[in-house]
Amino acid sequence: MVTAAPGEERSPALALVNTRRLSPAGPVDDLAEPGPAAAWLRLPSVTAEDLRRLHDLRAAVRELLAALAESRSPGGDAVTTVNAAARADAAAPQLAWRSGPVREWHSTRPGSFEEAVAALARDAIDVATGDLGGLVRACEAHGCVRFYFREHARRRWCSTTCGDRVRAARHQRLVVEQRDAR
Incomplete structure (x- = not known):
């Protein structure tokens, strides 16, 4: 089980990007096949x-x-692709009242692939244009391709696994340097 990067619980778009990552065994794509993709989208x-x-x-x-x-x-057609996906499903904000006012988007095609893609694209737009955009960071661990929201000034990695790997590599370098210095 892969630990979610900080922010994935708040941003489905961030979680989407992190479905493609590197593991010790090599590249992993959680959405490589239709079955796992349908499960991930809950379709x-x-x-x-x-x-x-x-x-x-x-x-x-x-x-x-x-x-x-x-x-x-951004390069290429990234903005065009995200905007087209956001238009894949007509949705409108609706007011819900729980323990206070909450804005919800309601689709005209609930449960459809278009609704899922549009929701992911709208979230990406919200991240890029909102407060979270300034918190987006790429993991600094060598070989890691995941992103996270940096909400703590000292955070440099997407997970404790990446942090542990970096610290272990640094320790190993120091051991080798000390051995070679003798």
């Missing part, structure tokens, strides 16, 4: 065409987050 099924669209959206959102983390403009 009954996903077609091959849907999967291609989901992969395109993931690549575009990854580019948006990388641009935010690197303080640059």
Whole structure:
């Protein structure tokens, strides 16, 4: 089980990007096949065409987050792809009242692939244009390709696993340097 990067619980778009990562065994894609992609989206099924669209959206959102983390403009068609996905389903904000006012988006096609893709794209737009955009960081561990929201000034990694790997590598370097210095 992979530990969620800080912020994934608040941003489905961040979680989407992090479904593609590196493990000790090599590259991992949690959405490589229609079955796992449907389960991740909580849909009954996903077609091959849907999967291609989901992969395109993931690549575009990854580019948006990388641009935010690197303080640059996104390249390619990332903005166009995200905007097109956001238009895939008509939705409107609705007011709900729980322990106070809450804004919810209600789809005209609930439970559809279009609703899922549009919700992911709208979340990516909210991240890029909101307060969370300034918190997007790429994990600094060598080989890691995940992103996270940096809400603590000392955080540099997406997980304790990455942090432990970096500290272990640093320790090993020091041991070797001390041995070679003798």
